[in-house]
Amino acid sequence: MFTGVKGWPILADPKRAPIARQIDDADVAYRQALEPADQVDFIKCIYDGEPGAPDKLPFDALKAIVAAAHEKDKKVLVHVHERGDLEEAVAAGADGIEHAFQPQDPGSTAEARDVAALLAETNTCYCPTLVTWEQLAHNGDIGCLHQLVDDGFATHDDIPEITARPICGSEFPRHSAQDSHIRFDYAMRTLGLMHDAGVRISAGSDVALLMPSPPVALLRELHLLAKAGLPLPAVLAAGTRHSAEKIGRQATITVGSVADALLLDADPYADITHLIDRSRHIGTVRAVRPSWGEHLAR
Numbered sequence: 001m002f003t004g005v006k007g008w009p010i011l012a013d014p015k016r017a018p019i020a021r022q023i024d025d026a027d028v029a030y031r032q033a034l035e036p037a038d039q040v041d042f043i044k045c046i047y048d049g050e051p052g053a054p055d056k057l058p059f060d061a062l063k064a065i066v067a068a069a070h071e072k073d074k075k076v077l078v079h080v081h082e083r084g085d086l087e088e089a090v091a092a093g094a095d096g097i098e099h100a101f102q103p104q105d106p107g108s109t110a111e112a113r114d115v116a117a118l119l120a121e122t123n124t125c126y127c128p129t130l131v132t133w134e135q136l137a138h139n140g141d142i143g144c145l146h147q148l149v150d151d152g153f154a155t156h157d158d159i160p161e162i163t164a165r166p167i168c169g170s171e172f173p174r175h176s177a178q179d180s181h182i183r184f185d186y187a188m189r190t191l192g193l194m195h196d197a198g199v200r201i202s203a204g205s206d207v208a209l210l211m212p213s214p215p216v217a218l219l220r221e222l223h224l225l226a227k228a229g230l231p232l233p234a235v236l237a238a239g240t241r242h243s244a245e246k247i248g249r250q251a252t253i254t255v256g257s258v259a260d261a262l263l264l265d266a267d268p269y270a271d272i273t274h275l276i277d278r279s280r281h282i283g284t285v286r287a288v289r290p291s292w293g294e295h296l297a298r
C-alpha cells in the first residue's frame with residue numbers, strides 16, 4: 001500500500017503500517033513497487049489529499065507504481081477523494097477506483113455522468129464502498145443501528161457491543177459525517193446511471209467500524225447496491241466476477257478450476273434478500289472443502 005509522506009491513517013494502524021510505504025519520489029516508488037510485486041495479490045495506492053501537499057502521493061510516483069505493477073502482471077487499485085483524483089488515477093493507468101468520489105456539486109449529476117463516461121471508456125473498475133459512507137455519515141446515530149437490525153444485518157444484542165467501540169460517536173479522521181452524508185447520498189443517486197453507462201462496478205466493504213463484522217458489511221454493500229438501483233445480475237457480478245477481475249483473478253468457473261462458493265437455498269436473481277439473509281446460506285466450499293448445514297460462521 002502506497003501513500004504520500006505521513007499519508008493516510010493507515011500508518012497509525014499497527015496491523016497495517018508494516019505493509020504501507022510513504023513515497024515522495026517516482027524512482028523510489030518504482031523500485032518499491034517492483035520488489036514486493038511477486039508476493040502480493042494487488043497494490044493499493046492512497047491518492048487523496050491536496051495536490052502538491054506532502055501527504056499526497058505525487059502523480060509521477062503513482063504512474064511509476066502502476067508501471068512497475070503492470071510489469072509484474074499485478075493490478076493497482078487507487079483510493080480517491082474527489083473527481084480530480086479519480087481522473088488522474090485513470091490517467092496513471094489504475095485498474096480500479098476505490099470509494100465513491102466526493103462530488104463538488106451534489107445537486108447535479110453532471111460529475112457522475114462525466115466520471116461514468118471515463119470509467120466505461122477505459123474499462124476501469126469502480127468500487128464505491130457505499131457501506132463505508134453510510135457508516136461514517138451515521139456514526140453514533142442509534143436510529144441507523146436500529147435500521148440495521150430491521151434490515152437483518154444486526155441483532156439487538158449487537159448494538160451495545162457496537163456502541164461501546166471507541167470510534168462510535170467520534171469523528172473519523174479526514175471524513176466528516178456531513179461530507180460522508182453527501183458522498184453516500186450522491187453515490188446512491190448516481191450509481192444506476194454509472195451502471196447504465198457501462199461501468200464495471202465491484203463490491204467492497206472497506207471498514208466495519210459500526211457493523212457487526214466485515215462479512216456483514218459486505219452483505220450490506222450488496223444490499224445497498226441493489227437499493228441504489230443496480231439490476232440484480234449486476235449486484236451479483238459486483239460481488240463475484242468484477243471483484244475477481246479487479247485483482248486479476250480468473251473470473252469464470254471452468255472445468256478444472258478451483259473456486260470458493262456460497263450455496264443458497266433460494267434464487268438470488270429473484271430477490272436480493274435471498275443472498276443477504278444468512279438463513280439462506282446453506283453451505284460453502286472453501287479451499288476445496290465443502291461444509292453443509294451447520295451454522296455458518298458470521
Ligand SMILES: [Zn+2]
Pocket residue numbers: 079098099
Ligand atoms: Zn481506501
